[in-house]
Amino acid sequence: MHSLLKSIKKRRFDKSKGHSHLSPGQIAWKRFKKHRLAMVSLWVLVGLGVLSIVIPVISSHPVDQANIKEIFKESSSQHLLGTDENGYDVFVRLFYGGRISLSVGLIAAFSAAFIGTMVGSIAGYFGGIIDSFLMRITDTMLSLPVLPLLIILSQVEFKKIALGDWSLAFIDEEEWGKIFKIITIIALFSWMSVARLVRGEVLSLKHREFIDAARVLGASHRQIIWKHLVPNSLTPVIISTTLSLGSVIQYEAVLGFLGLGIPSSTPTWGNMLSNSLGYFVNAPFLFVYPGVLIAITVVCINFIGDGLRDALDPRQIL
């Protein structure tokens, strides 16, 4: 009786102290909310995302029709931020560009996270030769000069690659093919840190009891990796992917700025910036807007990544 009372008291005590009734996710969210800059950044990013989806839809200004009569208009009630060198409404085009820049960034970051998780979990799980082979590739990739390689890769013409009946010419010809190319080459150089993190987690997890239990129950390698190891090593993946999203968006913008990214007629922030450089002196705000948007986005993403790290790092006590 006494011990029961004690345990009830203890539970009460825990409750009053904080989060025995909260799930790990709720605890993380609570911690995340304490990081004010991360919260502000989250709202700013959500706002940017929503505006990018909504504004091109509800706006009366077409995003794909140039209007030569209305070039370089000052900002007015009709054109909130004025018009650019082709007579496009800058405000609408900024958010239309946001759609592409943000989705390219998201897709590239997620692909990189996927590749990294695959490589890391396979290397960590199987160990031995597979591990040293995969990790050697990872370390080598990490030590390469990324930007020069991106510049060279972004210019490759895929129609020159002969693959028998297969033709890769669509990558050069279609707009989506070029977007695909940029996403692929950015993802190709962004998966390594995730791979290393996942490998580390898997190495520490794979001799734990629940993995042994799964193995004894007859789970296949694939089931053990995907159902047990990967879900349990997601925390570093989430943090690292968030942080890499910032650099991925920067890469896309840099390639756009260098004129090597997605074709310049497609509005992305990088392209808008690069296109407006010709009018640097007379219409400087044409590059200031997309430039500031890129900067804000990357700053916000990095703050969110920082907040996530604080919130999800189990070593930290609240």
Place this chain on the structure above:
Amino acid sequence: MPFVLNRLIQMIIVLFILSFVVFMLIDLMPGDATTRLKMENPGIKKDDLNRLVKLRGLDRPARVQYFFWLKRVIQGDLGYSITYKIPVKEMIADKLITTLKLAIPVLILTLAIAVPIGIIAGIRQYSVFDYSVNLLAFIGFSVPTFVLGLLAILFFAQYLNLFPPIGLGTPENDDWLDQVQYLVLPVLTLSFYDTGNWVRYIRGTLLEVIKQDYIRTARAKGLPEDVVIVKHAMRNILIPFITIFALSIPVLFSGALITEKVFGIQGMGHLLYDSATSSDTDVAMAAFLFIAMLTLFFNFLADILYTVVDPRVRIKGRKG
């Protein structure tokens, strides 16, 4: 020693594979060298052109051309620029000096600012100073350098007219002060970015070190706080510091590419960009390999230094 040798061999293999892959990729870029040759030499006779193509092996497939190129490079001949019609060797030296003019002030300025600020922010964790430094550092490494550079040109060169916007030195003016004026904006731009990285790094390491037992011991035996920081904490920051320092040098070269492009400075990065976008293969290969070698070498050096300076890593390395 076997570790060093192992890494050295690995580095050389990577360099060979990388050079082959990049050579093949350059071949896949728009335009080809034969057309470029014809374009750059409009008056050339057909026979001469054919002879030149044969001489350079341009009629062979790229993988064969690669071995021609490799043979020449090993013999010390980096080739010949189609665009500028001078040997690549002469170009590289010139561009390298330009890049160094940008990189060395950036390195000095960054460290001079970041080291003290990072340490002070670390010692006074969660103070107002720490928060503002953190915020600024975050913005520093988050804002892309080309956005920052363009904004700097707009405000300081266009509106305030304080510094010249682009280039490196007024033509016909050999005064070094003149060049310094041109360097102010690019150096500040690049430093702002690097300082952000360094400050966060130094602060983070210091916080890690301060938690250690030996720091508590030093405090417990009654050492004054400044002695604890300078003699005990700082020394241990030096270990990762050396590594990061080695890793940051190649980044200065390849990372300066964007800054050089924004400010129209004709350095290595600019050279790489120009040659890679105009199928000037010999130049592009030389510029790329220079940056790649630098990157790989300093990575190698960082690994070696790490094991030399920190005996704990050596033991760990042997185990796994």
